[in-house]
Amino acid sequence: GDQFDMVFIDADKTKVYLKDTTDSNGLALREFNQFIANDPRVEQVIVPLRDGISLIRRVSVASTHLLSQANITDDEVFRGVQGRSILNRMRLDGKVAYVTGGGQGIGRGFAHALGEAGAKVAVVDMDHTKAQAVVKELFLKGVHAIPIKADISKSDDVQRMVDTIVSKWGAIHIACNNAGINRNSASEDTSLEEWDQTFNVNLRGTFMCCQAAGRVMLKQGYGKIINTASMASLIVPHPQKQLSYNASKAGVVKLTQTLGTEWIDRGVRVNCISPGIVDTPLIHSEDLRPLVQRWLSDIPAGRLAQVTDLQAAVVYLASDVSDYMTGHNLVIEGGQSLW
Numbered sequence: 386g387d388q389f390d391m392v393f394i395d396a397d398k399t400k401v402y403l404k405d406t407t408d409s410n411g412l413a414l415r416e417f418n419q420f421i422a423n424d425p426r427v428e429q430v431i432v433p434l435r436d437g438i439s440l441i442r443r444v445s446v447a448s449t450h451l452l453s454q455a456n457i458t459d460d461e462v463f464r465g466v467q468g469r470s471i472l473n474r475m476r477l478d479g480k481v482a483y484v485t486g487g488g489q490g491i492g493r494g495f496a497h498a499l500g501e502a503g504a505k506v507a508v509v510d511m512d513h514t515k516a517q518a519v520v521k522e523l524f525l526k527g528v529h530a531i532p533i534k535a536d537i538s539k540s541d542d543v544q545r546m547v548d549t550i551v552s553k554w555g556a557i558h559i560a561c562n563n564a565g566i567n568r569n570s571a572s573e574d575t576s577l578e579e580w581d582q583t584f585n586v587n588l589r590g591t592f593m594c595c596q597a598a599g600r601v602m603l604k605q606g607y608g609k610i611i612n613t614a615s616m617a618s619l620i621v622p623h624p625q626k627q628l629s630y631n632a633s634k635a636g637v638v639k640l641t642q643t644l645g646t647e648w649i650d651r652g653v654r655v656n657c658i659s660p661g662i663v664d665t666p667l668i669h670s671e672d673l674r675p676l677v678q679r680w681l682s683d684i685p686a687g688r689l690a691q692v693t694d695l696q697a698a699v700v701y702l703a704s705d706v707s708d709y710m711t712g713h714n715l716v717i718e719g720g721q722s723l724w
C-alpha cells in the first residue's frame with residue numbers, strides 16, 4: 386500500500402527526523418536533500434506547524450490523486466511562504482519603525498499597532514510631552530520605544546530624527562510620515578502665511594522625512610514608507626474651506642506615487658493611507674467641531690472613523706505581505722468619497 390511517514394524538519398531544512406514506519410527503533414536522522422534525491426517517486430506535502438517546524442506528509446506517487454481531490458497542493462498557498470501563516474507573515478518582529486505625529490490621534494494609533502505587531506517604535510512629535518506619554522503606554526505593552534522631539538518642517542530636526550534612530554537601533558525599516566496640520570479659510574482669504582505653513586508641514590515636511598529615511602532604506606536595500614495623506618486628496622470635503630490642506634494632501638499622494646515607482650527596484654516601497662474623517666483632536670478645532678453632525682450624513686458608514694479603523698492598514702503596509710504594493714493610496718473613509 387501507500388507509504389505514509391512523518392518527518393520534522395528544522396528551519397534551514399538541512400536535517401530530517403524521519404519516523405520510518407519500517408524501522409521499529411523509531412526516529413532516524415537523515416539529510417533532507419539526500420532523502421529527496423534518493424526517492425524520486427516520493428511527493429511531499431509540508432504542513433507548517435509553527436515557526437521553523439513543519440510536518441511533512443510523505444506519500445507515494447500512487448496516492449497523489451487523493452491529495453488533489455482534497456485540494457492540497459505542494460505550493461506556498463498551501464504551506465505558507467517560508468512555512469509561515471498569513472498572520473505570522475504580518476508580524477514586524479525585529480523591525481525598526483518611526484511615526485511622526487505619534488503623540489496623539491492617528492499617529493498614536495499607528496505607533497501602538499506597529500508595536501503590538503513586534504516593531505521597535507520611535508514616537509516622534511514636536512510636542513515632547515505627548516510623545517513621552519505614548520512611549521510609556523508602549524512600555525506597558527512590552528514594546529521597545531523611544532520618544533523623539535522633532536518638528537518635521539525643519540530639515541535639521543528631520544535629519545536628527547533619522548540619525549537618532551539609526552544610532553540607537555542600527556536601521557529604519559518602517560517610516561510612518563503622519564504628522565500634518567489642518568487650517569481653514571475661504572480660498573479668497575487664504576493668506577500666503579497659512580498656505581506656506583500648511584505646505585511646510587504636510588508636503589515639504591513629508592518629503593524631507595521620505596528623503597532622509599529613504600536614503601537609509603536605499604542603502605539597506607529595504608524599507609517601507611507609509612505617508613498619511615487624506616480623503617481630501619481625492620474629494621473636496623465640505624462645507625469646511627481648506628484649500629491649502631486639500632492641495633497639500635493631493636501633493637502627498639503624488640509624492641507617494643513618484644517615490645513608490647522610483648525606489649521599488651531598490652527595495653523601498655512607498656504607499657499612503659487616506660483616512661476619511663477621523664475622531665481625533667484635529668477635528669475638534671473651533672472651526673471643525675460644529676460640523677460633525679453635518680458630516681455624518683455624508684458618510685455611508687454612518688459614523689466617523691476611529692483611529693482603530695486604520696491600525697490594520699498600517700501593519701499591512703509595513704509588513705512583507707504588501708511587498709508588491711507601491712505608490713498606492715489606500716482610502717479608508719466608510720465610503721464617503723463614493724457619495
Ligand SMILES: NC(=O)c1ccc[n+]([C@@H]2O[C@H](COP(=O)([O-])OP(=O)(O)OC[C@H]3O[C@@H](n4cnc5c(N)ncnc54)[C@H](O)[C@@H]3O)[C@@H](O)[C@H]2O)c1
Nearest residue numbers: 486488489490491511536537564565615662663665666667
Ligand atoms: N483626523 C482626521 O480627520 C484626518 C483625516 C485624514 C487625514 N488626517 C491626517 O492624519 C494625520 C494625523 O492627524 P490627526 O487627526 O491624528 O491629527 P492631530 O492634530 O490629532 O495630531 C497630530 C500630531 O502631530 C503633531 N505635529 C503637528 N505638526 C507637527 C510637526 N511639524 N512636527 C512634528 N509633529 C507635528 C502634533 O503635535 C500632534 O501630536 C495628519 O497628517 C492629518 O492631516 C487626519
Ligand SMILES: OC[C@@H](O)C(O)[C@H](O)CO
Nearest residue numbers: 615616617622660661662
Ligand atoms: O479626510 C478629511 C480630513 O483630512 C479632514 O479631517 C477633514 O477634511 C476635516 O477638515
